[in-house]
Amino acid sequence: MAVDPDMAVFWYGCNMTRHGEVIRATTRILELVGMDAAPTGGPASCCGSPKEASARIAEGMARRTVTQFNETGRGQVVTWCPSCHMNMQDSMAPVTPTNFETVHVTEALWARRDRLAPLLTRPVEARVLVHAHHGFNGRVAVNDLVPGLLRLVPGVTVVEHPYRAPGHMCSSIAAVPSALADAHRATLAAMAACGAGTVCTIFHSCHREAVALERHGIQVRNWVHLLAESLGIAAEDEYKAWRNAADPRAAIGEDRIAAAGEVAFTRLLEPELRKPPPV
Numbered sequence: 001m002a003v004d005p006d007m008a009v010f011w012y013g014c015n016m017t018r019h020g021e022v023i024r025a026t027t028r029i030l031e032l033v034g035m036d037a038a039p040t041g042g043p044a045s046c047c048g049s050p051k052e053a054s055a056r057i058a059e060g061m062a063r064r065t066v067t068q069f070n071e072t073g074r075g076q077v078v079t080w081c082p083s084c085h086m087n088m089q090d091s092m093a094p095v096t097p098t099n100f101e102t103v104h105v106t107e108a109l110w111a112r113r114d115r116l117a118p119l120l121t122r123p124v125e126a127r128v129l130v131h132a133h134h135g136f137n138g139r140v141a142v143n144d145l146v147p148g149l150l151r152l153v154p155g156v157t158v159v160e161h162p163y164r165a166p167g168h169m170c171s172s173i174a175a176v177p178s179a180l181a182d183a184h185r186a187t188l189a190a191m192a193a194c195g196a197g198t199v200c201t202i203f204h205s206c207h208r209e210a211v212a213l214e215r216h217g218i219q220v221r222n223w224v225h226l227l228a229e230s231l232g233i234a235a236e237d238e239y240k241a242w243r244n245a246a247d248p249r250a251a252i253g254e255d256r257i258a259a260a261g262e263v264a265f266t267r268l269l270e271p272e273l274r275k276p277p278p279v
Helices: 017-032 055-071 082-092 105-111 113-119 142-150 179-194 204-216 223-231 238-243 248-252 254-260 262-274
Strands: 007-013 036-041 076-079 101-104 126-131 156-159 198-201 219-222
Touching (some): 017 113, 017 223, 017 238, 076 082, 082 101, 101 105, 105 113, 105 142, 113 142, 126 179, 126 219, 142 156, 142 223, 179 204, 204 238, 219 223, 238 248, 248 254, 254 262
Parallel strands (some): 007 036, 007 076, 076 101, 198 219
């Protein structure tokens, strides 16, 4: 039986809780270009990397996820997270045979750009430098695909600069002393050199680390936010507002904190929101 290329699983990973609007908007964009891409993620669909210290546990989680995707009968898994994408190629599929091909969401949208472009009707005035990394080269050409998608948006000007941050996303360098701060300083210098007012992140990890750069008088947007704005899809970046608020607790509101759980907020999220900006 022939595989329908527009029937897919949209695998958004297990580390997107801070950026739910990005996943919702991406799901809607895939739908608008004609894809039936069932969104799947969370701990039950994990690649196993959070437990990589235990090979047995990580393998079991990965095997469960591949089996789950096989059982959908869909011939394509569209990925969001670069770690998930690489783990599927490097360690998951080689161990557990797959009945699907894996493509990154930027590839899926670029392949359907003839459907996407006519829908991008609302101008977004922005002079944009894409926040590119070295480490994802050779896997998916996101450093080329994201600028290509952004150039479909009326009003967006994508500027070029040779700077590339190390690693495949910012979380991979955050633990190295001064590395993230050096990367952010280099990004700001590149923006100044080419007259960009907006830095456009590719991945959620980079976005989370970069939003505090708005304190330097620039804009930080994810590429999905820019496409969503042009498409008329609501995608409010609440995490950025919380991170840059004088009082994140007040910005979020006590009712929402209570609903999420006071312990979870004070242990997991509040320290992150209150930490000083890296530069």
